[in-house]
Amino acid sequence: ILYLTGGMSIPDPKQREALIKQESSMQTGGQQVLTDAEQRLNARLLKMKQDEVEREEFPPAMHFFKARELIRNSPIFKLLQKMPKGGALHLHDFSMVDVEWLVKNATYRPHCYICFTSRSVRFIFSSQQPKPLTNCSSWTLLESLRAKTVNTTDLDNSIMGNLTLFTDKDPEAVYPTQTVVWSIFEETFQAAYGLVTYAPVFKDYFYQGLSQFYMDNVMYLELRAILPEIYDLDGRTYDRAWTLKTCQDISRQFVANHPDFVGVRIIFTAKRTINTNKMLKVVEEAMALYRDFPDIMAGFDLVGWEDGGRPLWYYRDALSLPVERGVPLPFFFHAGETNSQGTEVDQNILDALLFNTSRIGHGFALTRHPVAKEWSRKYGVAVEVCPISNQVLKLVKDLRNHPAAALMSENHPVVISSDDPAIFGAFGLSYDFYEAFVGFGGMRSHVGSLKQLAINSIRYSSLTPEEKEKALSLWQRRWDKFVFENAF
Amino acid sequence: ILYLTGGMSIPDPKQREALIKQESSMQTGGQQVLTDAEQRLNARLLKMKQDEVEREEFPPAMHFFKARELIRNSPIFKLLQKMPKGGALHLHDFSMVDVEWLVKNATYRPHCYICFTSRSVRFIFSSQQPKPLTNCSSWTLLESLRAKTVNTTDLDNSIMGNLTLFTDKDPEAVYPTQTVVWSIFEETFQAAYGLVTYAPVFKDYFYQGLSQFYMDNVMYLELRAILPEIYDLDGRTYDRAWTLKTCQDISRQFVANHPDFVGVRIIFTAKRTINTNKMLKVVEEAMALYRDFPDIMAGFDLVGWEDGGRPLWYYRDALSLPVERGVPLPFFFHAGETNSQGTEVDQNILDALLFNTSRIGHGFALTRHPVAKEWSRKYGVAVEVCPISNQVLKLVKDLRNHPAAALMSENHPVVISSDDPAIFGAFGLSYDFYEAFVGFGGMRSHVGSLKQLAINSIRYSSLTPEEKEKALSLWQRRWDKFVFENAF
Ligand SMILES: [Zn+2]
Ligand SMILES: [Zn+2]
Numbered sequence: 001i002l003y004l005t006g007g008m009s010i011p012d013p014k015q016r017e018a019l020i021k022q023e024s025s026m027q028t029g030g031q032q033v034l035t036d037a038e039q040r041l042n043a044r045l046l047k048m049k050q051d052e053v054e055r056e057e058f059p060p061a062m063h064f065f066k067a068r069e070l071i072r073n074s075p076i077f078k079l080l081q082k083m084p085k086g087g088a089l090h091l092h093d094f095s096m097v098d099v100e101w102l103v104k105n106a107t108y109r110p111h112c113y114i115c116f117t118s119r120s121v122r123f124i125f126s127s128q129q130p131k132p133l134t135n136c137s138s139w140t141l142l143e144s145l146r147a148k149t150v151n152t153t154d155l156d157n158s159i160m161g162n163l164t165l166f167t168d169k170d171p172e173a174v175y176p177t178q179t180v181v182w183s184i185f186e187e188t189f190q191a192a193y194g195l196v197t198y199a200p201v202f203k204d205y206f207y208q209g210l211s212q213f214y215m216d217n218v219m220y221l222e223l224r225a226i227l228p229e230i231y232d233l234d235g236r237t238y239d240r241a242w243t244l245k246t247c248q249d250i251s252r253q254f255v256a257n258h259p260d261f262v263g264v265r266i267i268f269t270a271k272r273t274i275n276t277n278k279m280l281k282v283v284e285e286a287m288a289l290y291r292d293f294p295d296i297m298a299g300f301d302l303v304g305w306e307d308g309g310r311p312l313w314y315y316r317d318a319l320s321l322p323v324e325r326g327v328p329l330p331f332f333f334h335a336g337e338t339n340s341q342g343t344e345v346d347q348n349i350l351d352a353l354l355f356n357t358s359r360i361g362h363g364f365a366l367t368r369h370p371v372a373k374e375w376s377r378k379y380g381v382a383v384e385v386c387p388i389s390n391q392v393l394k395l396v397k398d399l400r401n402h403p404a405a406a407l408m409s410e411n412h413p414v415v416i417s418s419d420d421p422a423i424f425g426a427f428g429l430s431y432d433f434y435e436a437f438v439g440f441g442g443m444r445s446h447v448g449s450l451k452q453l454a455i456n457s458i459r460y461s462s463l464t465p466e467e468k469e470k471a472l473s474l475w476q477r478r479w480d481k482f483v484f485e486n487a488f
Numbered sequence: 489i490l491y492l493t494g495g496m497s498i499p500d501p502k503q504r505e506a507l508i509k510q511e512s513s514m515q516t517g518g519q520q521v522l523t524d525a526e527q528r529l530n531a532r533l534l535k536m537k538q539d540e541v542e543r544e545e546f547p548p549a550m551h552f553f554k555a556r557e558l559i560r561n562s563p564i565f566k567l568l569q570k571m572p573k574g575g576a577l578h579l580h581d582f583s584m585v586d587v588e589w590l591v592k593n594a595t596y597r598p599h600c601y602i603c604f605t606s607r608s609v610r611f612i613f614s615s616q617q618p619k620p621l622t623n624c625s626s627w628t629l630l631e632s633l634r635a636k637t638v639n640t641t642d643l644d645n646s647i648m649g650n651l652t653l654f655t656d657k658d659p660e661a662v663y664p665t666q667t668v669v670w671s672i673f674e675e676t677f678q679a680a681y682g683l684v685t686y687a688p689v690f691k692d693y694f695y696q697g698l699s700q701f702y703m704d705n706v707m708y709l710e711l712r713a714i715l716p717e718i719y720d721l722d723g724r725t726y727d728r729a730w731t732l733k734t735c736q737d738i739s740r741q742f743v744a745n746h747p748d749f750v751g752v753r754i755i756f757t758a759k760r761t762i763n764t765n766k767m768l769k770v771v772e773e774a775m776a777l778y779r780d781f782p783d784i785m786a787g788f789d790l791v792g793w794e795d796g797g798r799p800l801w802y803y804r805d806a807l808s809l810p811v812e813r814g815v816p817l818p819f820f821f822h823a824g825e826t827n828s829q830g831t832e833v834d835q836n837i838l839d840a841l842l843f844n845t846s847r848i849g850h851g852f853a854l855t856r857h858p859v860a861k862e863w864s865r866k867y868g869v870a871v872e873v874c875p876i877s878n879q880v881l882k883l884v885k886d887l888r889n890h891p892a893a894a895l896m897s898e899n900h901p902v903v904i905s906s907d908d909p910a911i912f913g914a915f916g917l918s919y920d921f922y923e924a925f926v927g928f929g930g931m932r933s934h935v936g937s938l939k940q941l942a943i944n945s946i947r948y949s950s951l952t953p954e955e956k957e958k959a960l961s962l963w964q965r966r967w968d969k970f971v972f973e974n975a976f
Contacts (some may be wrong), residue, residue: 010808011842019838023859051830056665061827172660177544313504318500339549339888340541341930350507354499367855367894371511397885402828406855406894423724442829 012320027444028408029452038181041487042351042384042447048076052438053325064388068425070396071434079486080437081430083450084478086457087220087262087471088213088417088429090361090384092303094189095420096223097129098427099163102192103156105208106201107294107396109234115138120187125201127233127264162191165392166425178394182305185393188423199232206247210254210264216428216434220262220471222332222334223460224269224301224361225291240268244289248296260478262471264461265298267332272309273301279318287327298462299358311344314350319355330462333357336365336372340396341472357386359415364395367403380415382460387425387435391418401437406450415457451479513672515932516896517940526850526859528686529975530935536564540926544583548927552661552876556913557923562645568975569918572936572966574945575708575750575959576905576917578849578872580634580757580791582677583908584697587651590680591644593696594689599721601627608650611682613689615721650679653880654913666882670741670793673881676911687720693734698742698752704916707966708750708959710820710950712789715777728756732777748966749961753786753950755820759878760790760797767806775815784951787818794825798834800839808841818950822847824853824860827883835942838881847872847903847948852883854866855891861900870948875923885915885976887927896928896937900953903945939967 024030034042052058052074059067059074071077084312084374104228106112111125115136123142126132130139146412151154161167164184167174175181196205199259213221230238238246243387244266251264268289286300302312312319322329333352340346349372360366363383366373376383384402396402418424418432436453437445458471499578510517523529540546540562547562560563594600599613603624612618612628618627633641649655653673655662663669684693701709713735718726724736739752756777758770774788790800797921800807800821805821821840828834835862840848848854851871854861864871873892884890895902896976906912914920923939925933946959 010811011804011839016839016842019842020835023838023857026858043651053831145679195763316499323498341888341893342932343541343930346932347508347929350511351499351504354507356506369511369896370514370898371507374661396889400883401889401891402827403889403894406891409856410858442831442834444830444834 004264011123023409024099024444026410027181027441027449028316028411028414028456029446029448029450030411032448032451034448035432035483037483037487038451043482044487045076045079045447046443048074048079049438049443052076053443061434063171063397064391064429065166066423068431071431074434075428076438077434080433080450081216082455082486083215083430083433083482084219084453085225085429085433086475087222087461088218089222089359089415089457089461090417090419091145091221091223091384092420093223093227094192094205094226095422096221097205098213098422099160101112101208102163102195102205103130103160106195106198106205107142107156107159109201110143110294112142112195114142115139115143115158120191121159121183122191124229124430125194125198126235129452131439143324162425162426165190166423169393177391178305178307181392181394184422186329188303193228197230198229199230199238202243203250206250207254210261212252214254214258214261216430218273218323218429219260219475220254220458220463221264222298224263224332225305226269226271227305240289240293244293244296249463251296260474262463262467265342266293266296266298267298267301269301269303272304272306275441276315276318279315281320283318283321283329287322287325287329290329291327296356299332301332301334301361303334305332305349306345307343308343312348312355313344316351319478331355331357331360332361332462334361334370336360337361337362337390337393337395338365341365341368352486353381354459355465357381358462362386362390364390364403377412380413380460382415382456383407385414385418385436386417386419387432387439388421388424391435392424398457399435400442402440404436405442408436413451413456413460414453415460416453455477494662510899511808511830512932514898515929515937516899516902516944517936517938518899518936520936520939522936523971524969525975526935526939531563531972532975533567533935534931535637536562536567537926537931540564541931548923550881551653551659552887552919552923553656556919561918562922564926565918565922568921568938569704570974571688571917571918571921571970572705572707572942572963573704573917573921574942574963575710575903576706576868577710577847577903577945577949578712578874578905578907579709580908581711581715582680582693584709584911585693585700585885586910587648587680589696590651590683590693591648593632594683594686595644595647595692597689598631600630600683602630602633602647603627603842608679609647610679613682613719613721614723623693634868651676652911652913654911658856659880663882664878666793666795669880669882670796673911674793681716684719684917685716687718687726688712690718690731691734691738694738695742698739698749701916702742702746702749704918705966707748707919707949707963708946709752709950710755710786711752712755712790712791714757715754728773728777729780732784736781739784740811741854749960750951750955752784754784755786755789757789759789760794760803764803765808767803768809771806771809773819775813777967778817779815785822789820789822789849791822794822794833794836795828795831797833800836800843801832804839819843819845820847820849821952823851824848824857825850825878825881825883826853829853830858838912846950850878852872852878852891855894866898868901868948870944872905872925874907875920875927876907876909876912880912887923888930890928892924893928893930896924896933897938901944901948902941903948904941919946942967944954 029353059070062205115122115125126358146152225242227243255261268286273440286353290297322458335352357411361384387399416436418429529833547558601612603610605624610624637643715728715731743749757773778785823836823840837857841863847870904920904924906917
């Protein structure tokens with residue numbers, strides 16, 4: 001690939017030009033042939049990016065909590081919002097919808113009780129006074145509490161603060177270590193749990209999640225879902241099959257209402273802290289669900305803080321079950337969401353590939369694993385890159401240093417996703433696209449990179465080849481419209 | 489290189505073991521065959537590293553100014569100090585010796601005058617009252633000032649503060665941006681200038697520099713030197729030839745006194761801000777010096793803040809002179825010391841290679857340049873990695889994310905150096921070796937990695953093949969002694 005003139009000669013400007021072009025063509029989207037309109041749009045985008053780069057405060061170099069306002073006002077961001085981005089392939093079920101909706105909508109419903117732990121809050125909906133919860137104050141009906149409160153806005157803001165990591169304070173001071181940030185991160189899930197597992201809220205939340213991503217011009221979602229027990233006001237509970245069925249119904253209803261939305265598929269997840277026996281049972285259940293819900297079930301994954309959990313290899317017996325029984329169950333493992341090197345957890349990337357994972361969640365450590373990297377590239381095992389998540393959870397400070405910048409410089413199979421936008425104070429997919437486009441790409445990435453990222457999100461999804469083709473042509477129509485409307 | 493079992497099969501533990509070993513063997517030093525004694529030393533080192541990793545505060549993840557005390561007390565660091573590290577190939581002439589020596593020795597010599605600018609200080613040695621300096625207070629004889637000062641320790645500390653970036657305050661607050669840190673960085677050079685360019689101090693400083701690296705078990709130096717005009721008490725000045733000759737004499741004297749020291753070679757440097765005419769003249773001068781001082785002159789380089797300076801390509805006419813005239817002048821370009829992508833400056837890495845650079849100074853951006861990376865690998869153009877410098881000058885915060893971690897995971901040609909240890913509050917090479925060994929390598933790097941880094945520093949030096957062989961066997965004897973004394 002290199003055109004080398006040997007030792008003692010003066011660089012030839014044409015050769016130099018060719019090498020620069022060659023390197024540029026190797027990046028994600030570097031092979032995309034742009035139409036005239038796309039080239040005009042590109043000129044606009046690069047001018048905007050030049051302005052962005054020259055500003056004193058460069059958002060991708062800043063913590064997202066401090067950069068959000070700057071990004072929101074960036075003309076690039078406004079374009080990215082309008083851009084059809086394809087699918088979001090790395091998302092978690094209870095962090096799709098902004099927390100304001102949870103507070104202003106969910107907690108204002110009747111029969112909503114709240115109690116206070118030393119660090120946070122818990123919720124439950126109940127037709128009668130709920131049974132007390134250990135380590136929590138007595139349950140108070142939120143309606144009564146609000147009636148007694150002078151400033152309900154303050155109360156609501158305080159509740160909201162328990163549901164998100166976002167803060168106006170100095171994030172470095174509030175979240176000094178990975179241990180601290182992960183502990184509070186998991187607290188936010190606990191706080192939302194009683195709200196989002198209440199059947200009526202669960203359904204509306206799911207629909208609202210699709211709406212918010214749809215608003216952000218995302219046409220398809222793959223959701224990591226814990227599929228928890230869902231409950232009703234009278235204490236009745238529903239199992240995973242019910243939950244999956246409900247998700248499927250809502251997804252179909254949403255698609256019926258929005259024909260240019262492709263749908264949702266679910267990756268069922270277990271925590272990477274449970275014991276091996278429990279994992280065996282969960283994998284068995286996952287196989288059954290995959291058999292019974294082939295349309296909506298995409299596969300299986302493990303979640304939770306990787307450095308604080310069991311390595312994949314610890315669960316090798318359970319993860320071998322599907323192959324042993326000849327039963328299909330695709331894996332979509334989180335792996336390499338770590339800064340540790342040479343530890344047992346750091347082997348997760350390689351083990352994910354050995355277990356034939358369909359994609360790698362995060363893969364932050366991939367560039368430090370040459371064998372795994374080559375494998376991922378050769379077999380098209382795409383890396384789900386979630387820039388804001390990696391920054392907020394303290395893997396990297398300046399997003400220009402994110403390893404995905406190197407991966408994208410050589411068109412490694414990657415998709416961009418947002419992991420837990422609600423908890424990070426983001427929305428949909430556009431903020432993460434901004435970080436990738438401006439931060440990873442600098443002045444080098446262009447409209448071809450954006451196009452490629454959108455196409456990748458369909459290509460590396462769990463859709464069938466036919467579904468992918470349909471989704472791609474749907475995306476292409478929306479893309480052409482977007483280009484037409486914004487190229488001038 | 490991959491042993492793959494296809495799709496549907498359970499991972500074979502033996503295959504997994506083989507892949508892990510394969511990946512480990514691909515890293516820097518992964519091919520080193522360890523003796524029994526080296527293996528015992530390795531066991532000790534890895535145990536120490538395990539302890540280090542498990543501590544709450546992990547030094548490579550912290551700013552060096554905050555981590556220095558922790559590192560200094562680390563048993564790994566103490567071993568690394570004793571370890572023969574080979575050569576230091578990326579150093580600057582006036583940042584070799586700790587600033588305490590400058591203040592406690594140089595400024596206490598007779599005839600030392602000081603004046604105060606709005607931000608810093610300037611010095612001059614003179615037999616009579618020196619001519620006033622613009623933007624500086626009137627010259628005061630430091631001896632008289634000290635006589636009038638109650639607490640000379642405070643005065644000395646305050647002077648020292650102007651000669652280094654090191655601070656006990658929060659470095660993020662003191663140096664919020666690259667612009668700020670580079671501006672103060674260059675101020676420290678200005679402050680030291682009048683001290684180190686005074687002939688008697690210049691000679692002693694140089695000898696002292698060699699002593700300090702020798703004390704840190706470094707056996708060879710390649711120094712980027714601006715070769716400034718040197719002056720005497722009576723105002724007499726000396727040119728570059730005199731300076732080079734002086735360096736050569738002192739180096740020879742030092743080697744005579746320390747037969748296990750190999751020597752010093754000089755890379756003459758110009759600033760990347762001068763105009764093209766001036767650059768033509770400097771390159772001509774460099775060619776002449778290279779011809780006249782073949783023993784000590786190694787080549788030529790450009791220095792200064794890369795993002796704030798001219799790109800290499802801007803000076804293409806001057807840099808083409810040696811080839812045009814058929815006159816040898818090896819280049820050792822700083823390149824890719826940047827977080828920008830796709831800018832003109834970001835092309836420096838490729839241009840350095842097009843100009844046939846012998847090594848790449850920093851090359852922080854290399855992993856984002858696949859063509860340049862392949863070239864550097866294929867032709868053994870080593871990257872001079874200076875971890876602490878890159879952190880202090882705000883390219884990367886957590887050194888585990890330094891791109892050299894990825895480079896070393898695939899045994900890319902790298903050497904470790906310390907750039908400006910005095911200005912960063914470091915000493916010799918051991919602090920940077922610590923960051924590379926513990927930070928880049930995590931639990932993966934081992935005694936073979938250290939060995940390889942030391943060998944690389946000789947292999948990629950500008951020494952002749954014969955000199956390299958001699959240096960290597962000298963190093964090997966010291967290494968064997970080190971292993972013998974520390975393996976138990
Ligand atoms: Zn995730
Ligand atoms: Zn340097």
